[in-house]
Amino acid sequence: AQSVAQPEDQVNVAEGNPLTVKCTYSVSGNPYLFWYVQYPNRGLQFLLKYITGDNLVKGSYGFEAEFNKSQTSFHLKKPSALVSDSALYFCAVRDVEGGADGLTFGKGTHLIIQP
Amino acid sequence: DAMVIQNPRYQVTQFGKPVTLSCSQTLNHNVMYWYQQKSSQAPKLLFHYYDKDFNNEADTPDNFQSRRPNTSFCFLDIRSPGLGDAAMYLCATSQGQFRYEQYFGPGTRLTVT
Numbered sequence: 575a576q577s578v579a580q581p582e583d584q585v586n587v588a589e590g591n592p593l594t595v596k597c598t599y600s601v602s603g604n605p606y607l608f609w610y611v612q613y614p615n616r617g618l619q620f621l622l623k624y625i626t627g628d629n630l631v632k633g634s635y636g637f638e639a640e641f642n643k644s645q646t647s648f649h650l651k652k653p654s655a656l657v658s659d660s661a662l663y664f665c666a667v668r669d670v671e672g673g674a675d676g677l678t679f680g681k682g683t684h685l686i687i688q689p
Numbered sequence: 690d691a692m693v694i695q696n697p698r699y700q701v702t703q704f705g706k707p708v709t710l711s712c713s714q715t716l717n718h719n720v721m722y723w724y725q726q727k728s729s730q731a732p733k734l735l736f737h738y739y740d741k742d743f744n745n746e747a748d749t750p751d752n753f754q755s756r757r758p759n760t761s762f763c764f765l766d767i768r769s770p771g772l773g774d775a776a777m778y779l780c781a782t783s784q785g786q787f788r789y790e791q792y793f794g795p796g797t798r799l800t801v802t
Contacts, residue, residue: 606787608790615795615796616795616796617693617695617779617794617795618732618781618793619793620790620791620792623790625788668787670787676734676737676746677734678734679731679732679733680731681730682731
């Protein structure tokens with residue numbers, strides 16, 4: 575079975591500072607990893623994904639994430655936070671070797687950027 | 690703009706009264722998914738279609754069914770809603786399986802009275 579852990583319910587960052595939202599995963603094989611953002615009363619928006627290749631992936635709105643196979647992590651980062659980045663962030667995984675096609679999501683992390 | 694559309698955005702139904710939620714897409718994607726998201730929880734996959742092939746998750750209650758009459762439309766039917774079925778229901782599409790990202794609609798918030 576595949577699973578995702580987002581250890582922080584909430585992350586608070588001052589505007590202009592770097593931010594990190596943590597994610598670790600568990601799959602039986604190799605993972606496909608995704609980050610999504612959700613604004614209040616809205617659906618999820620795709621930010622970025624890791625499929626294969628370079629461990630550092632860049633996505634929308636200046637976000638990036640680093641795949642670390644030895645630590646089974648896929649932390650989301652941004653060098654300089656904006657107030658508009660405040661939202662709910664979900665990490666998600668699929669097992670490359672099969673199983674359900676749908677995404678398994680973490681429980682989400684509220685990111686709050688303080689002016 | 691190509692998108693995933695869900696109607697209605699808010700739905701109120703009575704306990705035990707059947708309800709249908711709809712999803713349409715202009716992306717021409719092969720795969721359509723339905724997720725249930727309860728308050729402060731992660732979205733949970735209910736089922737998905739790859740073209741006309743229906744794939745039900747093992748723990749999806751029998752009370753939940755789905756129809757996909759054509760590529761563009763997909764429906765979620767709840768035969769006898771209970772209070773525990775109150776949630777946000779998210780429709781998503783994907784160009785293909787596994788490595789492809791999913792595009793989500795805005796969701797339908799279902800209230801059961």
